Amino acid sequence: MADEPKAPQSPESPKPDSAGATSAPPAAPASAEAAPSPAVKPAAPARPAPPPPKPPVLMQIPLDNDLTKRYREQFGAAILDAVEDRKQPYLVIAAAQLAEIAQYSRDVEKFDLLEDYTAVDWPRREKRFDLIAILYSFPHNMRLRLKIPLADGETAASLVEIWPTANWLEREIFDMFGISFNGHPDMKRILLPEEWQGHPLRKDYDILQQDTAWVRENLGIESGQ
Amino acid sequence: MQDDAAQKQTLLGADELVLNMGPQHPSTHGVLRVKLKLDGERVRGTECVIGYLHRGVEKIAENRTYQQFAPYVDRMDYVAAVSNGLGYCEAVEKLLNVEAPPRAKVIRTIMTELQRIASHLIWLGTHALDIGALTPLFYCLREREEILKIFEKYCGARLTTHAFRIGGLQYEAYDSFEKDVERFCKDFERRIQEYVDLLTGNSIWIGRTRNVGVLNAEDCIALGASGPVLRASGVKWDLRKAQPYAAYDQYTFEIPVGTNGDTYDRYMVRMEEMRQSRLICLQAIENIPAGPILGKVGKVLKPPAGEIYHSIEAPKGILGYYIVSDGTTQPYRVRIRPPSFINLQALDKMARGHLVADVVAIIGTLDIVLGEVDR
Numbered sequence: 001m002a003d004e005p006k007a008p009q010s011p012e013s014p015k016p017d018s019a020g021a022t023s024a025p026p027a028a029p030a031s032a033e034a035a036p037s038p039a040v041k042p043a044a045p046a047r048p049a050p051p052p053p054k055p056p057v058l059m060q061i062p063l064d065n066d067l068t069k070r071y072r073e074q075f076g077a078a079i080l081d082a083v084e085d086r087k088q089p090y091l092v093i094a095a096a097q098l099a100e101i102a103q104y105s106r107d108v109e110k111f112d113l114l115e116d117y118t119a120v121d122w123p124r125r126e127k128r129f130d131l132i133a134i135l136y137s138f139p140h141n142m143r144l145r146l147k148i149p150l151a152d153g154e155t156a157a158s159l160v161e162i163w164p165t166a167n168w169l170e171r172e173i174f175d176m177f178g179i180s181f182n183g184h185p186d187m188k189r190i191l192l193p194e195e196w197q198g199h200p201l202r203k204d205y206d207i208l209q210q211d212t213a214w215v216r217e218n219l220g221i222e223s224g225q
Numbered sequence: 226m227q228d229d230a231a232q233k234q235t236l237l238g239a240d241e242l243v244l245n246m247g248p249q250h251p252s253t254h255g256v257l258r259v260k261l262k263l264d265g266e267r268v269r270g271t272e273c274v275i276g277y278l279h280r281g282v283e284k285i286a287e288n289r290t291y292q293q294f295a296p297y298v299d300r301m302d303y304v305a306a307v308s309n310g311l312g313y314c315e316a317v318e319k320l321l322n323v324e325a326p327p328r329a330k331v332i333r334t335i336m337t338e339l340q341r342i343a344s345h346l347i348w349l350g351t352h353a354l355d356i357g358a359l360t361p362l363f364y365c366l367r368e369r370e371e372i373l374k375i376f377e378k379y380c381g382a383r384l385t386t387h388a389f390r391i392g393g394l395q396y397e398a399y400d401s402f403e404k405d406v407e408r409f410c411k412d413f414e415r416r417i418q419e420y421v422d423l424l425t426g427n428s429i430w431i432g433r434t435r436n437v438g439v440l441n442a443e444d445c446i447a448l449g450a451s452g453p454v455l456r457a458s459g460v461k462w463d464l465r466k467a468q469p470y471a472a473y474d475q476y477t478f479e480i481p482v483g484t485n486g487d488t489y490d491r492y493m494v495r496m497e498e499m500r501q502s503r504l505i506c507l508q509a510i511e512n513i514p515a516g517p518i519l520g521k522v523g524k525v526l527k528p529p530a531g532e533i534y535h536s537i538e539a540p541k542g543i544l545g546y547y548i549v550s551d552g553t554t555q556p557y558r559v560r561i562r563p564p565s566f567i568n569l570q571a572l573d574k575m576a577r578g579h580l581v582a583d584v585v586a587i588i589g590t591l592d593i594v595l596g597e598v599d600r
Contacts, residue, residue, distance in 0.1 A: 059531050085531045086319060112446050115536070116545055116562040132547065134534055138446070141467050145534065165449030168570050191276035191599060200284050207288055
């Protein structure tokens with residue numbers, strides 16, 4: 001279902017009689033009744049169907065364009081990987097060189113906007129966190145993501161000096177994941193109260209934890225949830 | 226004794242006074258608390274205390290399926306719920322590698338532009354109210370009501386609409402949809418002129434907004450401020466043009482820009498944006514393509530493992546969704562880049578050196594919604 005590119009859309013459009021349908025499920029239920037994975041086939045047989053298997057394989061491809069070459073030349077081993085996922089490029093970089101790479105990205109490659117800065121928790125990996133910096137370049141109208149793997153307890157260099165917008169974004173990462181940043185002017189929680197226990201967006205933080213603890217403490221009973 | 230002495234020194238020396246503004250204060254547009262460091266009436270520094278409305282939206286997302294999470298995004302920027310929904314649906318569609326049918330795209334565009342007008346009307350009404358002009362609020366809410374009626378007829382809800390579905394639309398446009406939109410747009414031209422008559426040449430309005438909260442282009446980009454705040458400082462940049470989504474590439478419209486980056490320029494930019502949104506709606510209803518409204522998506526969504534970042538030009542700025550899939554029915558991680566949260570960071574820079582009363586104007590001109598700041 002997911003793996004259909006634009007091609008199968010065209011056979012649909014000549015159908016003139018679908019205007020009355022509230023939700024266009026004539027096609028959808030047919031695919032839902034069958035088992036999920038071969039569901040794609042019944043929709044397509046009228047056309048030469050072979051292309052479907054191809055796109056899913058190409059979701060993530062190694063990236064080797066001019067941009068990544070320049071980064072590799074500049075930083076060598078600090079660029080751990082370069083990937084294109086659904087036509088969006090990202091570089092995996094070593095945390096030790098984060099500040100230099102960020103400075104280079106802003107000054108030389110003209111990624112002048114830090115559009116977003118966040119993290120993802122992968123508890124079963126050796127380095128459990130990925131910091132994700134989403135950069136945008138006004139002159140080139142393109143985005144680039146930097147991924148910085150970090151182990152639990154490891155700190156990263158603060159980017160506030162390079163992109164002032166990182167100030168609150170880093171505080172939010174600290175609040176939600178417990179990753180601290182070296183050289184941040186005001187490293188404290190931002191959305192949650194100071195006395196909050198734990199970091200909620202870590203995968204091992206249960207969604208009911210705070211609730212059950214509060215009920216136990218304040219009502220003296222076990223939470224019914 | 227010692228405390229007394231210290232207090233006396235501060236009061237008589239009047240070096241610095243810390244004043245709490247909010248969280249219960251009507252001009253903070255919700256539950257924003259700003260600690261103001263004052264020297265007399267002058268602001269020497271500010272510190273925002275936020276999070277009073279934090280609901281853990283991103284954590285909730287990890288415990289819902291892709292479709293189940295869609296209504297939650299409406300509750301972030303609740304005066305522009307349709308825009309939030311558009312961003313989320315398009316992001317998940319990109320993750321699934323499906324595309325909404327052309328008819329759905331055009332209806333989405335019309336709804337989103339109506340929502341932009343509605344959001345700007347709320348901004349204009351409350352912003353003017355904060356500064357002391359009571360009348361525009363009633364005018365603005367009158368027009369917004371017409372838009373909300375269209376939403377209500379379309380999907381049954383006025384505010385948290387959940388108007389779109391992943392893959393397209395659930396509801397077909399109702400019979401007189403085009404007519405309603407056209408009537409509103411035709412009428413709205415005259416209405417904008419009424420706001421202009423009330424405010425644009427008004428000397429009190431000019432006195433309260435010119436050269437207040439100036440933010441130049443470099444600062445905007447460094448602080449990540451986007452949307453009308455960025456455009457008012459002279460950067461001609463709009464995601465609808467730079468990286469078109471939905472059906473925006475089919476319509477002609479202008480990107481209004483300011484020159485000084487002050488509160489008055491931001492007012493002018495948003496007023497012009499309303500006119501442009503009106504023009505987009507008029508162009509779009511001319512030719513809504515026939516065809517299906519929902520693309521081929523299954524009832525169970527399992528996007529292939531991977532990640533996507535998709536952002537749209539919401540009424541308040543860049544609204545981005547970063548979604549990581551691990552191949553299951555629930556998103557592994559959803560990160561929302563809220564424009565209000567990042568624009569609010571510019572408050573300190575804008576308010577320094579101004580009077581306390583100007584802080585109210587600056588909060589208004591940033592057009593923040595606390596539901597989105599705190600998520």
